[in-house]
Amino acid sequence: MVFLAPYTQVVEELKVKLRGMRSQYEIESSHSPIELVTGRVKPVSSILDKARRKNIPHDQIEEEMQDIAGVRVVCQFVDDIYSIASMLRARHDFDILEEKDYIKNKKNSGYRSYHVIVRYPVATIHGEKHVIAEIQIRTLAMNFWATNEHSLNYKYAGQIPENIQTRLKRAAEAAFRLDEEMAKIKDEVQEAQWIFHQYKSNANKKGGHA
Amino acid sequence: MVFLAPYTQVVEELKVKLRGMRSQYEIESSHSPIELVTGRVKPVSSILDKARRKNIPHDQIEEEMQDIAGVRVVCQFVDDIYSIASMLRARHDFDILEEKDYIKNKKNSGYRSYHVIVRYPVATIHGEKHVIAEIQIRTLAMNFWATNEHSLNYKYAGQIPENIQTRLKRAAEAAFRLDEEMAKIKDEVQEAQWIFHQYKSNANKKGGHA
Amino acid sequence: MVFLAPYTQVVEELKVKLRGMRSQYEIESSHSPIELVTGRVKPVSSILDKARRKNIPHDQIEEEMQDIAGVRVVCQFVDDIYSIASMLRARHDFDILEEKDYIKNKKNSGYRSYHVIVRYPVATIHGEKHVIAEIQIRTLAMNFWATNEHSLNYKYAGQIPENIQTRLKRAAEAAFRLDEEMAKIKDEVQEAQWIFHQYKSNANKKGGHA
Amino acid sequence: MVFLAPYTQVVEELKVKLRGMRSQYEIESSHSPIELVTGRVKPVSSILDKARRKNIPHDQIEEEMQDIAGVRVVCQFVDDIYSIASMLRARHDFDILEEKDYIKNKKNSGYRSYHVIVRYPVATIHGEKHVIAEIQIRTLAMNFWATNEHSLNYKYAGQIPENIQTRLKRAAEAAFRLDEEMAKIKDEVQEAQWIFHQYKSNANKKGGHA
Numbered sequence: 004m005v006f007l008a009p010y011t012q013v014v015e016e017l018k019v020k021l022r023g024m025r026s027q028y029e030i031e032s033s034h035s036p037i038e039l040v041t042g043r044v045k046p047v048s049s050i051l052d053k054a055r056r057k058n059i060p061h062d063q064i065e066e067e068m069q070d071i072a073g074v075r076v077v078c079q080f081v082d083d084i085y086s087i088a089s090m091l092r093a094r095h096d097f098d099i100l101e102e103k104d105y106i107k108n109k110k111n112s113g114y115r116s117y118h119v120i121v122r123y124p125v126a127t128i129h130g131e132k133h134v135i136a137e138i139q140i141r142t143l144a145m146n147f148w149a150t151n152e153h154s155l156n157y158k159y160a161g162q163i164p165e166n167i168q169t170r171l172k173r174a175a176e177a178a179f180r181l182d183e184e185m186a187k188i189k190d191e192v193q194e195a196q197w198i199f200h201q202y203k204s205n206a207n208k209k210g211g212h213a
Numbered sequence: 214m215v216f217l218a219p220y221t222q223v224v225e226e227l228k229v230k231l232r233g234m235r236s237q238y239e240i241e242s243s244h245s246p247i248e249l250v251t252g253r254v255k256p257v258s259s260i261l262d263k264a265r266r267k268n269i270p271h272d273q274i275e276e277e278m279q280d281i282a283g284v285r286v287v288c289q290f291v292d293d294i295y296s297i298a299s300m301l302r303a304r305h306d307f308d309i310l311e312e313k314d315y316i317k318n319k320k321n322s323g324y325r326s327y328h329v330i331v332r333y334p335v336a337t338i339h340g341e342k343h344v345i346a347e348i349q350i351r352t353l354a355m356n357f358w359a360t361n362e363h364s365l366n367y368k369y370a371g372q373i374p375e376n377i378q379t380r381l382k383r384a385a386e387a388a389f390r391l392d393e394e395m396a397k398i399k400d401e402v403q404e405a406q407w408i409f410h411q412y413k414s415n416a417n418k419k420g421g422h423a
Numbered sequence: 424m425v426f427l428a429p430y431t432q433v434v435e436e437l438k439v440k441l442r443g444m445r446s447q448y449e450i451e452s453s454h455s456p457i458e459l460v461t462g463r464v465k466p467v468s469s470i471l472d473k474a475r476r477k478n479i480p481h482d483q484i485e486e487e488m489q490d491i492a493g494v495r496v497v498c499q500f501v502d503d504i505y506s507i508a509s510m511l512r513a514r515h516d517f518d519i520l521e522e523k524d525y526i527k528n529k530k531n532s533g534y535r536s537y538h539v540i541v542r543y544p545v546a547t548i549h550g551e552k553h554v555i556a557e558i559q560i561r562t563l564a565m566n567f568w569a570t571n572e573h574s575l576n577y578k579y580a581g582q583i584p585e586n587i588q589t590r591l592k593r594a595a596e597a598a599f600r601l602d603e604e605m606a607k608i609k610d611e612v613q614e615a616q617w618i619f620h621q622y623k624s625n626a627n628k629k630g631g632h633a
Numbered sequence: 634m635v636f637l638a639p640y641t642q643v644v645e646e647l648k649v650k651l652r653g654m655r656s657q658y659e660i661e662s663s664h665s666p667i668e669l670v671t672g673r674v675k676p677v678s679s680i681l682d683k684a685r686r687k688n689i690p691h692d693q694i695e696e697e698m699q700d701i702a703g704v705r706v707v708c709q710f711v712d713d714i715y716s717i718a719s720m721l722r723a724r725h726d727f728d729i730l731e732e733k734d735y736i737k738n739k740k741n742s743g744y745r746s747y748h749v750i751v752r753y754p755v756a757t758i759h760g761e762k763h764v765i766a767e768i769q770i771r772t773l774a775m776n777f778w779a780t781n782e783h784s785l786n787y788k789y790a791g792q793i794p795e796n797i798q799t800r801l802k803r804a805a806e807a808a809f810r811l812d813e814e815m816a817k818i819k820d821e822v823q824e825a826q827w828i829f830h831q832y833k834s835n836a837n838k839k840g841g842h843a
Binding site: 005008011012015016019020023024026027028030031090093094095096124126127128130131 | 635641642645646650656658720724725726757760761
């Protein structure tokens with residue numbers, strides 16, 4: 004599809020850029036806030052469905068539909084999400100239009116995720132074009148839940164029966180508790196590392212072996 | 214590393230083969246039991262560490278250490294794991310040496326996963342070689358938990374303090390409950406689809422619109 | 424396209440396998456006969472065009488059309504082509520149905536290349552399937568010429584005007600002379616290396632430094 | 634290597650960007666001036682060898698050695714090279730420092746190629762960094778010759794014996810003649826296409842079938 008070519012290009016470039024950040028952390032052997040990067044361009048049929056559902060005229064799709072180009076960054080801890088968001092803010096190769104924090108303000112369905120909407124200048128064979136793309140940042144637990152909700156939504160055509168919605172919410176709460184428990188462990192890990200470094204530098208002052 | 218070259222090749226081939234299965238499901242628009250396929254070759258330093266820890270003589274590493282070549286298949290539902298395992302059994306391009314069901318018999322730490330150990334014939338520039346590889350099959354929830362446990366294990370050099378172990382086990386139980394709730398939803402989804410199909414075929418018999 | 428899925432899979436597997444051979448040569452720092460590996464599945468429109476042109480009934484396309492799955496191996500020297508062909512013969516993961524030596528017997532158009540037709544067992548989600556694939560082996564010069572001829576053929580819909588055909592043949596002869604001159608240099612290179620090794624081993628016998 | 638990480642990243646980004654241009658041409662079914670894009674980071678040992686040979690102090694390597702990050706664009710016709718060079722000039726995501734036309738001014742060895750030296754701003758985990766990279770643009774014939782010369786240079790450690798040098802030059806001239814003949818065919822192809830389009834639009838004006 005000619006119309007989607009710049010979106011495909013933006014997804015490819017963002018994937019290479021974000022995976023590159025993960026590689027750089029790995030080369031420097033430090034904890035990478037980025038665990039996994041995936042991307043996709045919304046299929047034409049889904050674009051048209053959404054335009055109909057949300058009453059978006061065809062000539063406003065490019066401006067109004069922000070998730071045609073979508074990149075997903077998955078991480079281990081909730082704190083990592085905010086590190087990645089600041090890394091994105093520090094870049095100069097695209098502008099951030101909007102940030103949506105569905106972690107502090109989770110959706111009714113139970114959906115949690117951090118969305119960064121960017122305007123990305125991409126060189127095409129007809130000159131530069133500015134394309135809107137959505138970067139979703141999530142923990143593994145949020146992603147697990149969202150993937151399941153997404154396939155149920157697809158199967159029920161957006162009308163998930165109430166009793167299943169209730170179960171999904173319970174699952175979302177369990178996923179949320181997982182993230183919370185993991186966050187506490189992260190603190191302990193960092194405290195443990197801090198203590199260890201303290202010990203080493205004290206030992207050095209006293210002339211001991213490190 | 215010359216020694217690891219056949220392992221690298223096996224990981225590449227298994228990744229292409231398992232991702233190909235996922236693509237085939239997608240082309241046929243049916244539910245793919247495979248969500249994600251990743252792979253890695255164990256770094257030399259980890260191989261030597263493990264050989265020391267487990268008292269494996271260097272000339273028996275190839276036979277005794279089964280996870281030098283490792284491929285991971287992640288799926289949505291627990292049932293998918295067993296579908297993938299039978300798909301592996303139906304293939305003719307490698308032999309299955311052993312299957313370890315850490316789901317029915319979960320490890321003390323809380324670890325759950327299904328491991329398939331295969332002997333894979335790989336063509337090298339010096340002729341055919343049989344290489345042992347480990348295929349780990351897990352749900353997203355199991356994978357989420359295992360990734361976290363792995364990084365804690367790395368940070369604590371295998372000696373996770375007891376209070377953190379306790380928390381990890383609680384997290385493992387929460388992940389387990391998630392999988393169970395999801396499994397129940399899966400059944401409802403399938404029931405719903407079955408009812409829907411019944412309705413359509415009845416409607417057709419009566420001459421109605423489907 | 425459901426029909427083409429197994430062909431796509433075979434192309435992906437052959438690419439990973441042949442690129443793996445190149446990597447193995449590089450890891451061992453020896454001359455790789457393989458310079459480049461590419462692959463493609465014939466587009467549906469070209470399959471139907473060719474079936475019409477060659478009077479192939481649709482239910483015999485799978486057996487009669489041998490280049491639906493096509494992999495190309497490009498190398499530096501003419502001798503490399505025959506090394507690659509024997510490497511293919513030594514593998515156990517597919518059967519060779521036919522070899523066509525358009526180097527010793529070049530086509531009227533000037534086309535030179537070595538074709539190996541294989542029957543490749545590929546695991547699909549519906550069980551094992553045997554797929555026919557064509558592996559083309561060529562020098563860089565042959566590939567250069569063939570790429571140009573292919574695009575002219577495409578532009579002239581198979582009916583290249585005679586005066587251009589004449590030019591193409593002259594170009595083919597020039598490409599052929601290039602390969603011949605390079606072949607002579609290859610011999611000198613190998614002789615030089617042999618002399619150098621002789622010198623080194625003699626020096627060692629005499630106790631000198633190598 | 635921590636030092637090379639930004640270079641690796643630049644090579645990955647340039648490859649994705651230039652391959653993206655090729656895909657865009659393919660989607661629009663027009664002739665793509667880009668046939669093939671490859672890239673590599675110079676190995677550390679080669680960087681140190683070259684620094685020694687060219688007397689480059691280690692703290693000036695980043696500024697003085699322009700081919701640590703190298704990307705190669707291969708095309709069919711000589712004219713395509715200049716189209717690609719203008720496409721590069723039209724981009725806003727890097728600055729062009731220098732262009733070296735070794736086609737109009739071929740090297741003594743017979744080497745022909747078009748080099749574009751760029752300063753590329755790359756986002757690293759420590760902030761933005763400007764990295765110098767070399768983009769080599771060549772026809773398939775130039776690339777064929779250069780690949781062969783490169784491997785001979787490597788084998789003779791830069792000191793190719795005079796009689797082989799003479800042969801290489803003869804090969805270079807043959808490659809040059811190939812490009813010239815192909816260029817003439819290109820003109821005819823374009824003329825043919827122009828005539829065809831003329832005919833079609835005339836036919837349309839007269840109400841005939843196109």
